[in-house]
Amino acid sequence: MSVKQFFVVLSTALFLSTVQGAAIEKRATCSNGKTVSSAACCAWFPILQDIQENLFNGGQCGAEAHESLRLVFHDAIAISPALEAQGKFGGGGADGSIMVFDTIETNFHPNIGLDEIVRLQKPFVQKHGVTPGDFIAFAGAVGLSNCPGAPQMNFFLGRPAPTKAAPDGLVTEPFHSVDQILARMADAGEFDELETVWLLSAHSVAAANDVDPTRNGLPFDSTPGIFDTQFFVKTQLAGTTFPGSGGNQGEVMSPLAGEMRLQSDFLIARDTRTACEWQSFVNNQSKLTSDFQFIFAALSTLGHDMTTMTDCSDVIPISKPLRGDSARFPAGKSMKDVEPACAETPFPTLATAPGPATSVARVPPPPGA
Numbered sequence: 001m002s003v004k005q006f007f008v009v010l011s012t013a014l015f016l017s018t019v020q021g022a023a024i025e026k027r028a029t030c031s032n033g034k035t036v037s038s039a040a041c042c043a044w045f046p047i048l049q050d051i052q053e054n055l056f057n058g059g060q061c062g063a064e065a066h067e068s069l070r071l072v073f074h075d076a077i078a079i080s081p082a083l084e085a086q087g088k089f090g091g092g093g094a095d096g097s098i099m100v101f102d103t104i105e106t107n108f109h110p111n112i113g114l115d116e117i118v119r120l121q122k123p124f125v126q127k128h129g130v131t132p133g134d135f136i137a138f139a140g141a142v143g144l145s146n147c148p149g150a151p152q153m154n155f156f157l158g159r160p161a162p163t164k165a166a167p168d169g170l171v172t173e174p175f176h177s178v179d180q181i182l183a184r185m186a187d188a189g190e191f192d193e194l195e196t197v198w199l200l201s202a203h204s205v206a207a208a209n210d211v212d213p214t215r216n217g218l219p220f221d222s223t224p225g226i227f228d229t230q231f232f233v234k235t236q237l238a239g240t241t242f243p244g245s246g247g248n249q250g251e252v253m254s255p256l257a258g259e260m261r262l263q264s265d266f267l268i269a270r271d272t273r274t275a276c277e278w279q280s281f282v283n284n285q286s287k288l289t290s291d292f293q294f295i296f297a298a299l300s301t302l303g304h305d306m307t308t309m310t311d312c313s314d315v316i317p318i319s320k321p322l323r324g325d326s327a328r329f330p331a332g333k334s335m336k337d338v339e340p341a342c343a344e345t346p347f348p349t350l351a352t353a354p355g356p357a358t359s360v361a362r363v364p365p366p367p368g369a
């Protein structure tokens with residue numbers, strides 16, 4: 001079996017976290033001395049350098065990195081085999097249509113705020129002459145690699161330019177029911193309820209600017225600059241008025257000062273179909289990284305045949321590892337504040353962060369936003 005065949009079988013069956021590096025035959029050496037699987041990947045090293053310096057402020061896991069990851073999701077998830085089956089255009093998935101047809105797509109309600117990162121990314125696409133779909137996937141992977149604890153991100157090359165804007169109504173909203181969200185994810189990418197939970201790990205490095213525009217930059221956990229499992233702890237804490245008494249569609253009150261909690265995350269953390277998988281991430285960094293590595297590769301290639309794409313994962317930097325599993329209850333919180341929702345397994349025992357409860361710092365939006 002050739003390496004290529006081996007890879008095809010692996011990627012269609014289960015994308016093992018060991019694929020990266022292990023199964024890919026290195027075939028080209030770039031002018032910077034780095035070895036990659038194909039010479040076509042070499043062109044992405046200068047792009048890497050450019051965006052690390054000029055988009056991600058010297059390789060930060062800040063708002064630009066978070067928004068670039070969110071952009072991957074909102075571009076990719078806009079694909080619907082169900083619409084196609086009705087003879088309608090179902091969108092092109094991870095095709096960059098959200099950037100090319102930004103005047104249409106960033107006006108869709110769930111895409112609120114994404115005009116900003118599209119505006120920041122566009123000049124790099126023009127300057128480097130790559131397709132918008134490939135660039136969005138690349139920027140999402142590089143941005144997350146700037147967050148300590150992130151997996152080794154995969155990057156596949158070969159998305160043609162989009163021909164049409166995606167239709168409205170395909171991107172999930174924080175006020176959707178769990179049924180609605182699971183149905184949409186199943187249609188878009190045959191993502192099941194477990195894979196939907198894996199995808200939501202992205203909210204470990206996230207903040208909200210538009211759920212409540214009067215309170216922008218509110219992170220979803222206490223560590224928005226680190227890809228850790230703290231998000232899965234905090235979403236399980238009680239102390240909420242439900243539904244959001246603040247009147248913000250899709251928000252439930254967070255028990256932690258300075259943080260935002262989405263209704264959808266709150267409900268998925270408590271639904272019988274998803275609660276055990278949600279809890280399984282608490283303090284399990286290696287599960288977090290391996291599941292997200294796999295699912296990001298699937299998300300960022302939606303609508304494309306991965307076996308025809310070029311694996312350029314070698315270009316993506318390796319993020320700083322986190323030492324051990326360090327999930328904590330926030331200061332002042334303990335097991336008694338947990339609303340356990342997994343009938344099979346007790347919530348893991350965690351230490352409580354020391355000190356008085358403090359408000360988490362905002363994530364400053366990009367300048368000029």
Ligand code: HEM
Pocket residue numbers: 063066067069070073113172173174175181199200202203205206207208209210211212250262264299363
């Ligand atoms: C499945 C249902 C999902 C819903 C309902 C949802 C909803 C939201 C909402 C409302 C925000 C806040 C936006 C704002 O006000 O600025 C947000 C932020 C974010 N989402 Fe999601 N999301 C979902 C899944 C995902 C997935 C699958 C990813 C990526 C793989 C993702 C990545 C992000 C990131 C990184 C942010 C932070 C953006 C920033 O800090 O500027 N989300 N999401």
Ligand SMILES: *[C@@H]1O[C@H](CO)[C@@H](O)[C@H](O)[C@H]1NC(C)=O
Pocket residue numbers: 284286287
């Ligand atoms: C972490 O998750 C993996 C994969 O599900 C599991 O085998 C392992 O036992 C988990 N570790 C802990 C400490 O729960």
